[in-house]
Amino acid sequence: MDLTFDRGDQQNPRGHALLYFRVDTEPDLVYATYVVTLPVKSDLTKYVPPFLASHLGSLPLSDLSAFAMPPVPEAVGSYSELERLSQLRGDDLVYGGNMFSFDLPRMMETATEAVQAYSSLCSDALTMTGTPVEGAAAALADELGQIQESAPPSAEGPAPEPAEEPDDSYNVNEVLFSFMSESDKLAELSRLLGRLRFAVDGSDQATADEVGQEITVLARHLPEDFRIGDLLHVARDNSQKSSELAKLYIDRCFRLSAGDAGAAKELENQILLLRAQD
Known part of the structure; x- marks a missing residue:
C-alpha cells in the first residue's frame, strides 16, 4: 500500500501518526485512526488467556510492534481538524487512500494494511540510519538543525538553556483515551x-x-x-x-x-x- 504524507517525512517517520481515509460518496467526511509503532516489541501471549487468544483473529500476539486505535477508522468532522491536531501534537498526518464506509471488515483490513506499511517505513528508516539509538540521534540532530536555521540571529550574550523535552507518551494517551x-x-x-x-x-x-x-x-x-x-x-x-x-x-x-x-x-x-x- 502506498501512503501519502501530508505532514511529516516518509523517509523519517515519527512512529506515531494520524491515518485517514476518504470515501467517494461522503466528500465532507474523513475517516481516521491513530497509528503507533512500538520501540519495543510486545509478546501479548504472556497476558492473554489461551481461551481468549482464538477470538483475536490474526492479531500477531507474539510479535506486536504496531497497531491502530480504533482498529476501524472512525468518521471525524473535517480534514482541517486532523491537520490542526497533527500540528499541535507533532504527529505524522498520513493519507491511506479511499475506502467504502459500509464495509466494516474491509475498512479494518485496509487500516491494518496501512499500519503495516507505516511500520515498514519506520523500520526502514531505522535500518538506513543504523541502530535505533543512532536513528533517533540522527532525527533529533536534523530537527535541531532545522530549528537553528529558522531561528533569527540572537543578540550577544549567553544562549538560554534549552527547555526540557516534553513527554510525548501523555500526548499519545490523550488520543487513545479520546477514542x-x-x-x-x-x-x-x-x-x-x-x-x-x-x-x-x-x-x-x-x-x-x-x-x-x-x-x-x-x-x-x-x-x-x-x-x-x-x-x-x-x-x-x-x-x-x-x-x-x-x-x-x-x-x-x-x-x-x-x-x-x-x-x-x-x-x-x-x-x-x-x-x-x-
Missing part, C-alpha cells in the same frame, strides 16, 4: 488504580507519580461529576480508610456511567460518612 468508550475508560481507570496502589504500597514514588499523571490525563476524558481528582487523592494514600474511599469512588463512577443515580447517591452518602470519621 475509547466510557466503559473502556473506566476499565482503564481501574487498571491504572491497581498499578497506583501497588506502587504506593511498595513506596515506589516514581511509578506512583507516573501513573498519577496518566490518571490525570484520563480524567480529562471523563465527566467532572465522576470526581476522578478526589479518587486519585485518596488512592495515593495506603491507609485502610483511603482504600475504602477509593473503592466507593470507583464504584460510584461505574454507577453514574450506568445511569443508576440512586445507587450513586447512596455511595456518595457513604463517602461523606466515611470522610467525616476521624
